[in-house]
Structure formats: C-alpha cells, structure tokens
Amino acid sequence: MINLDLSEQEIIRRQSLEEIRSLGINPYPAAEYNVNTNSTEILSNYSVEKNNFQDVSIAGRIMTRRIMGNASFIEIQDDKGKIQVYVKRDNLCPGEDKTLYNTVFKKLLDIGDIIGVKGNVFITQMGETSINAVELIILSKSIKPLPVVKEKDGVIYDAFTDPDQRYRQRHLDLIVNPHVRDAFLKRTKLTNSMREFLNQKGYLEVETPILQPLYGGAAARPFKTHHNTLDQTLYLRIANELYLKRLIVGGFDGVYEFAKDFRNEGMDRFHNPEFTQMELYVAYKDYNWMMNTVEEMVEKIALDIHGTTEVQVGDHKINFKRPWKRFTMFEAIKEFTGIDISQMDENQLTETAKKLGVEVNDTMGKGKIIDEIFGEMCEAKLIQPTFITDYPVEMSPLAKKHRSVDGLVERFEAICNGKEICNAYSELNDPIDQRERFEQQLILGKRGDEEAMVLDEDFLKAIEYGMPPTAGLGIGIDRLTMIMTNSQSIQDVLFFPQMRQEKKSQKDDTSKFADAGIPSEWIPIVQKSGHLTVESLKGINAASLHNKLCGTNKKHKLGLANPSIDDIKSWLEKLN
C-alpha cells in the first residue's frame, strides 16, 4: 500500500527503485567501486594533444540531466567538483539490448542518484570537457528529491538558502552549495596549519578531561551533568586552562589542545553553546613572547589558506602581515576617546563613562568600568589585527600582576574585525597570590555573579609545588575561521550548529484509532485527512469526513470500498 505521507516525487522514485530491482539490478550494490581519477583532475589536466584520460572511472552524484532522445548529458559531482558526462545510447549499449539507456538511464535514474561511470574524456562541440560513458552503474538510488540549484555564467538561480533547512540538513547544503563546502575545507586547512606550526615548534598535543568535577579557567556558566556510578555532579568544561597548567607543573615545556568547550549562555551569530578553542602553554616564556608567536602563527595560517596575508572580510581587507599594531588598553582608550584614564580613580572613571555614554552601575569596580569603556568605545573600531595589552587585575584572576604597573596584569587580547580572536597572559604562578585571587572570585560569586570562578584546590595544590613562569594562550578557532572564510555567522563555520529541537505534531498510534473502532485500512486515510488524534474526530460532521475519506481514496487510487455515511456515523457515535 502507498504511504500517504510521501510526496508524489517520492512515490515515483520508490516505484523506480522497484523497477530497477525487477530488472535484476541492485540499486545499492555492496561491492567497492574503484575510481582512478576525479572531476577536477580531469578538467585541469586533460588535453586533446596528450590524448590522456582515455580509460577513466569516476563516481559521483547526478546533479543535472539534459536528455535528448538517444544522446544525453548529465553532470556528476564528486568530492572535488562537477564534470559533464556524455551518455549516448549506442556508446553505452553497443549491442541489441538498449535497456540500460532507454529504461534505466532515461526513466529510472534521477537527480541525486549516485552512479559510477567508465569511459573516455573528450571535448564537446560546445567546448566542454566531458566523459563519454561506455559503462554506467548505479551505486546508490536517491528516493528523496534534492533542492535543484541552477547556475549560468556564475549566476545562481533558485539557490538553496533557507537557514533553518541548511543547518538542520547540512548534507543538502553541502551537496548544492559549493561555497559552504569550501568554508569547511578552509576550516580544516586552518587547524592543520596551526597544528603543523605548533608541532614544528616541538609542543605536545594533549587531551584533558571534558567532564570536570569543577569548572574553571574562564568566566562562564557551565552545563551540568551527573555520573551515575560516582553519583556525582560533573560539568562540561568551559576551558581546559587549569589542566594544561598542571601539565606544565608536570614538566612539559609546551602543551596544547584543540578543545571543544561548552558554555551555557546566549546564542547569537558569534556564540554557539559548544565551540572550539586552541589553548597553548609554554614554560619560561611571557606574554610579550606569546604576542610574537600569535602573529607568526596567524600570518602563516593566512598564507596557507589564501596564499597571501590579505583577507577580504565584509567591506574590509584585513592584513595579517607582521608586526601587528599594539596598544595598551589605556592607550587604546586615549586613541579613540582622546581621554587619558590611566591615573583616574573609581569616581573619575564613572564620570568619564557617563560622559562617553557608556552605561555603568554601582556594582562595577574600577576594572569592570575600564573594560566597559574599552568594549564600547574601541573594540568595534579595531579592524586590522591589533594587540591590546595590560588589563585591570580585577578582570583577570589567572594572570600575573604587571611587572611595572600597579593594578594591571600582563594580559593581551588580539582584536580583529572588531572582535576578540585570542586571549593570553603571563600565567600567574605565585600560589599565594592565586589563592587570594580565587577568594576574591568567591566573594563575587556570593554577591550573585553566576560567572565568578570557583576555587580549585587541586589546581592550587599543583602550583604550590612550583610552576615555571609560563605564557598561556586561548585562541578561538570558530571566530578565526569566520574571519578567514568571510563568514557572517558562527553557524556558517560549524557543520552542525545548535538548533532548537523541532516539536513533532501530536499523533496517536494506529492502535488508538483501532480501539476507537476505525477499520484498520481506513486509519491512514483518516490521519491523512488531518485527524492525527482520535480526540480530533470528536464532534465533527459525518458527511464532511465521508467526503474527505472517499476523496482521498479516489485521489490516491487506493481501491478501497468506500464506507457509507451511516458507517461513518457509527464510528463517530462510538467516540462520543
């Protein structure tokens, strides 16, 4: 029986599937299919003079079909791109039996099907490099129609653009939107380039716990979970900083991790609940050294991805060429507001903030106000990569106090395209100072700051044994990828960005309809007519239901004997 939930096109494809099987062809063959080249290799290397690619075997998905009687053109898409295939009846079927062309290819194959093609490469009269198919095999039959995107002279028609569908069904997005695929290839290039840089320096890639009994290393609200055997609360990490520093205590001179972190906070085009950071810790270095390292690393990444240090991002051309501009936070504020706040006390800072239109309130300390002024007045204006150094101590409980300026810490962020891309410091290794800083955080926590850090006794104990002076870095992989791929949203650089679960419409089980006295063969039809629950049948007009059911029966050629109005009345009476 026909499934009433399927669209016309899906029904036709399932029928094609059966016909393929009845011709003795397996639409999902088990055997491996050997390919000896790919679309891009052919398109970039084929030449008539060389007469190469005369025995190619490739596999891919059918993306377009242009059928004209005994000759056809299709485009197939493989891992590297698209290539046109010329399918001529008598080349594909040299013998008497033309079934493979006339029936299988022309009638039973569809856009979206995955096939293998063997043949020779040539150039058509229109000048397009194509494969002349002498062999064609179905590798996987597609029973759902793909979005059809057309293109001519670089102009895209009917692009598949609905963000909801693109993110929930990323596979479709990847099939029909080549630029999406390209962004993800660049993302992997970025992490490969970074890893190569770090390995070449001799640092050790490590893995540390994602499930942590205490969350630390950043200011954020965590996800909470529970371990059954331990009967204990665990948190998904918000950062891995404290574990990596314990490894530095343990004697590794350089450790890094590409870490998925989880923060239970708002979502927007710059924030996803899970995101990736690369954290790096190097012993006997300080934040000045780390700035040089970041410049060198990001410049290399830009060169590896784009072949140049210049990257177009929105309206801006961003240049990652070293050296980057450097400002202390006070200098940056002076640069963009003309006001020198370096010597101001809390009252003067509050006055200045108000004058500048920056919102402040009584709960904010000196550090928070400075940070707020910077965030409002400077950050968005920093388009070219710029280091901002020397932050107020209140904002940075894990950073070492500044070697020469009171009230500041040795910390820097790199700002690019108006957004932070990394955060680093000379790590605090004085265990007594560290304990005091944690205690200040505890006070903030008691005042209701949900993001205040918790005191991590294990970490403190570790650095009491002595941690070498260390430079530490956290660099946001998603944000850096956004810049390197000119993406407007973090969703465009995550394969599967977090989406709200769609609620399925309430639907009663068929048994519930059966219990209510509806004959089993009519249940799907009743549901198709819009009555997904037994409840929804109560009190409705028998004649109108009769009309709908008989109509559906006829329309879908189900061939059931129509019930009489009295039959339907009796069903409905039992319900009421």
Add this chain to the structure above:
RNA sequence: CGGCCCGUAGCUCAGCUGGUAGAGCACGUGACUCUUAAUCAUGGGGUCGAGGGUUCGAUCCCCUCCGGGCCGACCA
C-alpha cells in the same frame, strides 16, 4: 529576555487588508543524436507552520503557540 521580519508545491518565490491558491525550476507522459538555467508539447502535484477567534466565508484580519532570521540586552 525585548523589538522587527519570515514560514504557501521537492526548491526559489508571487498571491490586491477576505471569496478555499499561481509562476519558474523539479516531477510524469510524448518529441528530439553535441546539450549546458537545453528546447518544444502536455499533465499531475498544496492539511497555505500549528491551534483558536472574528466572519456567511480566512493564505489574507485578531490572539496564542511552534520554528527560523536580523537587531538589541546578557555574554567572550
């Protein structure tokens, strides 16, 4: 959490403040031996996101809900 916008065929979109829906592509059938957004002819395809209200009558007006986008708030 607040403001604005969106949800109609497999896809991209029309639809006059109200009379139960249209186009292009895709799909079916037929024609066509080098096409390329193939073409020509013809046909089918829709609980108009869900529920409720107003109305003789709702894709359209009102309310609630679901999902998404943008901006802001919060936040790195």
